[in-house]
Amino acid sequence: MGDTYFTTTSYGTWVNHGDSSSESPEATIADVVNGADREWRERMEAAGAFEKIADDYRDAINEALPDRVSLLRSNEFIGPAYEADYTWADGTDDLDIKEVVEGIDLDKIIERHDVDLRIELHEDNAGGLHLRRGDAETVWSLGFAPEPGKFAEDAHAWHEGDWEPNETDGQTPDPVSALEDLEHIATWRPGGDVEIVTGSGGPRAGGGGRAYLGTTS
Structure with missing residues (x-):
């Protein structure tokens, strides 16, 4: 079977559904670790750990979102424009993206890349x-x-x-x-x-x- 084509539309941005005080997942991560020890943050930065954390966070969000819905690098969520192309909840318009994002354990992702724990x-x-x-x-x-x-x-x-x-x-x-x-x-x-x-x-x-x-x- 060939690919299924459908019209997409914006479902809002990271500010709308992810973190109202940050413009991107990367900014959210920065806020979470901002109070941590400065030398630890410097070690994490030198090891490229924050980039890996951001990649894993984005991947986890996209894996948790329904098929055809995704978070783009532009920090915008997109998905089908028409109900006929929805892939969740029997086609009803009740997708809660914020709930999906909140279900991702960011602390565990940060721990996975903690340079002091590897x-x-x-x-x-x-x-x-x-x-x-x-x-x-x-x-x-x-x-x-x-x-x-x-x-x-x-x-x-x-x-x-x-x-x-x-x-x-x-x-x-x-x-x-x-x-x-x-x-x-x-x-x-x-x-x-x-x-x-x-x-x-x-x-x-x-x-x-x-x-x-x-x-x-």
Whole structure:
């Protein structure tokens, strides 16, 4: 079947349905974090975290909106002009965009990209693996044989306070300068997301890293 074409119209702007005191999702995010520690905000800015938060926030809103309704980059909501093309509530005119927006957990999205909460996985040339939490001054060496497929589980446990690297369990602390000789291969973020770092040739992880991540390529 081909695409279905329909006439669209404006349903209002972010000020109308999202946040009456801000002109865009980005401005709303800025207002939310405005009272946070200045140095934290600077770290977030340097890492490009606010742009990622805004992208995820917009994506979440558009995913929650009914089919054919969307939030544009111009901060305008658009959708079908005629009831016959509505895709919600049996075609009735009762779409509450503000309610949809309020249903998105912006705090959780911000937490997902908090630079102080991320856990990075690094690998050395010999296949040894190393963990770093946020911008900590310590990098923990895990050695060469952490349990396969456990990176996300270990990172979550560290984040929740149920476990942390320690010398009793065989991990070794190194200064942050050790990162100069390591390859960043993956990042875990609150919510369980694991971002695999890739280069021109694909994932940067070697054999040890792929095993710990539970990937095969």
